[in-house]
Amino acid sequence: MNAGIVLKQMVVIFLLILVGYILQKKKLVTQKDGACLSKLIVEVFNPAIIVSSVIGSSNNGEENITGTVFLAAVLFLVLILLAVPISKIFAGGCEEKKIYSLIFVFSNLGFIGIPVVQSIFGKGALIYVAIFILEYNILLYTYGYLLVMPSDxxxxxxxxxxxxxxxxxxxxxxxxxxxxxxxxxxxxxxTITYLGNVATPLALIVIGISIGQQEHLYRIFCQWKLYLFLIVKMILVPLFMAVVLKRLPISEELAQVSVILMAMPVGSMTVLLLKENHMKETLCSDSIILSSLLSIVSIPFLVYCYRLF
Incomplete structure (x- = not known):
């Protein structure tokens, strides 16, 4: 990974997000339009890009599949274990601890993870993302549900x-x-490839639309505790994982993709879990927006640090 190239890619990502923000502010899209586009990305375009990533593949990384399955499981387990002490440090009450644990473990592997990995490593690396997303979904609908459910x-x-x-x-x-x-x-x-090609720009534009819908964006940027939490989540923990992964007998590309995925912003599905269980989602929503914007800087910084180890 070249930090300069990654920085350029993140600037492109930022500009695509900015397009969505401007579209929202100019009233060219409504909140209903944004929700409809999000549904299309989740149900059609992201699945298409995952499948299209293996169409015509030379299968050069087939030997890494089993290792990726095991590595993803271990990394998610590490996140779950680390979430316990970290949530105690940043949270004030029991409900807030659950929210911090939730947003610490579940990152945005789809909306942002797919575009970032594709732009840095190419479509071939998305097979690794597919495995991470598969385990992520299983974890979300088991551990995630159990985490936020009322004790009774x-x-x-x-x-x-x-x-x-x-x-x-x-x-x-x-x-x-x-x-x-x-x-x-x-x-x-x-046909699947063409549908997949829509996913990356549209997902980033939708994130910009979502940011543009926020009425009090300034308030989000004034939460110092949330900044500290996101630094731990998106920089310190991935750096720790990078030090370990670089010393394991795995391919360099798998190690790099894994570190990048662990540094992703907070996932949007966390808000839906909280709403379903009648919990306050303000902290979660703020963390999604702030972490998405911070990732434009944090990911190139992480790549630069990765090369030093």
């Missing part, structure tokens, strides 16, 4: 049906195509 509630197995979403299914399909060397017909493969 019982976990309902029916909520596991949420695992059968387009994100999970597309990751499974991509792994199947990759491992089994399946060749899709040209027309089908090209």
């Amino acid at each position: 509630s019982k976990f309902h197995p029916g909520s596991l049906k949420s695992l059968l979403n387009m994100g999970t299914l597309s990751c499974l399909l991509a792994l199947l195509i990759f491992v089994c060397h399946i060749r899709l017909p040209y027309i089908l493969g090209t």
Whole structure:
């Protein structure tokens, strides 16, 4: 990873977010339009880019699949364990501890993770992202639900049906195509590729639209405690992981992708979990917006530091 190249890519990402922000401020899109575009990205375009990443693949990284599955599980476990003391440091009450734990573990691997990894490493590296997203979804609908549920509630197995979403299914399909060397017909493969090409710019524009919808954006930038938390989440923890991963017998690309994914901003699904359980989502919403903007600087800085180890 070259820090200069990554910085240029993050500037491009920032400009795409800025386009969405301007569209919102100019009233060219409504809140309903933004919600509709988000749904299309989640249900159509992101799944398409995951599948298209393995179409025509040479399978050079097939030997890394098992290692990636194990590595992703270990990294998520580390995040869960670290979330306990970190949430105690930054949170004031029991509910706030749950929220800090939630936003510490669950990052934006889809909306921002996919565009960033693709822009830095190319489409071929998205097979690693697919594995991380697959495990992320399983964790979100099990640990995530248990974390924010009221203490007197019982976990309902029916909520596991949420695992059968387009994100999970597309990751499974991509792994199947990759491992089994399946060749899709040209027309089908090209159609999926075209749909996937829409994902990156549109997802970033939608983030800008979301930021533009905030009425009190200035308030978000005045939360020093949230800044400190995000520095720990998006810089210090990924740097610690980078030191460890660079010394493990894994491919350099897998190590780099893993570090980048661990440095992603807070995931948007966390807000939905809190709303579903009637918890305040202000802290969560603020962290999503602030971390998304900070990532434009934090990721190039992380890449620069990675090269020093």
